[in-house]
Amino acid sequence: MTDTPRSENPRSDAQHTATPATDAAGPSTAPTGTPATGTAAAGTDGAPVVNGRPVTPTRQRQVRGALTRYSVMAYATGVMLLLLCVVMIVRYIILPATSGGEIPSWTSWVARIHGWLFIVYLVTCLDLGVKARWEPVKWLTTGLAGVIPVMSFIVERNRRREVRSTFLLDA
Numbered sequence: 001m002t003d004t005p006r007s008e009n010p011r012s013d014a015q016h017t018a019t020p021a022t023d024a025a026g027p028s029t030a031p032t033g034t035p036a037t038g039t040a041a042a043g044t045d046g047a048p049v050v051n052g053r054p055v056t057p058t059r060q061r062q063v064r065g066a067l068t069r070y071s072v073m074a075y076a077t078g079v080m081l082l083l084l085c086v087v088m089i090v091r092y093i094i095l096p097a098t099s100g101g102e103i104p105s106w107t108s109w110v111a112r113i114h115g116w117l118f119i120v121y122l123v124t125c126l127d128l129g130v131k132a133r134w135e136p137v138k139w140l141t142t143g144l145a146g147v148i149p150v151m152s153f154i155v156e157r158n159r160r161r162e163v164r165s166t167f168l169l170d171a
Contacts, residue, residue: 048168051133055167059131063167066128067160073121074156077146080114085149087111121146132163 048055087107095103122143129139145155164170 050166053133060167060169063128063131063163064169066124066131067163067169070121070124070128071156071160073117073124074146074152077114077117077121078150078152078156080110080117081146081149081152084110084114118146121152128159128163132166 053059087110091103091107125139125143128134129142134142142155142159145151
């Protein structure tokens with residue numbers, strides 16, 4: 001490299017100074033002083049930035065699809081979990097109290113269907129978490145919401161609101 005004075009260098013002095021938004025991959029598009037966390041911020045070109053990466057239309061489309069799949073599975077898992085709770089109450093509390101209570105054969109399928117739906121629900125949680133770049137704790141809490149009755153509905157609403165606002169999906 002030649003010893004050229006900085007004033008002759010085509011790059012400006014401001015580009016040589018490190019900023020908090022600079023990492024090993026290079027400078028991010030987040031403006032200086034703006035934390036590149038889960039909230040959307042405007043980059044230098046006006047495009048929103050999430051977790052230090054610009055939110056492109058392709059990324060918005062991917063997150064929107066993952067969010068839709070997650071929402072469908074959250075509701076399906078929640079409904080099946082509530083149905084499973086009803087079946088368990090009938091099977092182990094109500095019918096044993098009445099002598100000779102016959103358990104319908106279809107009730108054995110409720111637990112199996114819920115189990116398979118729960119596995120698909122976990123996969124959709126992972127899919128949305130990867131696309132939205134969630135922390136592992138958020139993945140874990142979102143996945144565990146599928147084992148607590150009614151909690152999958154509450155967590156789904158919160159995650160949907162959060163992802164929509166972060167990735168500007170309402171527009």
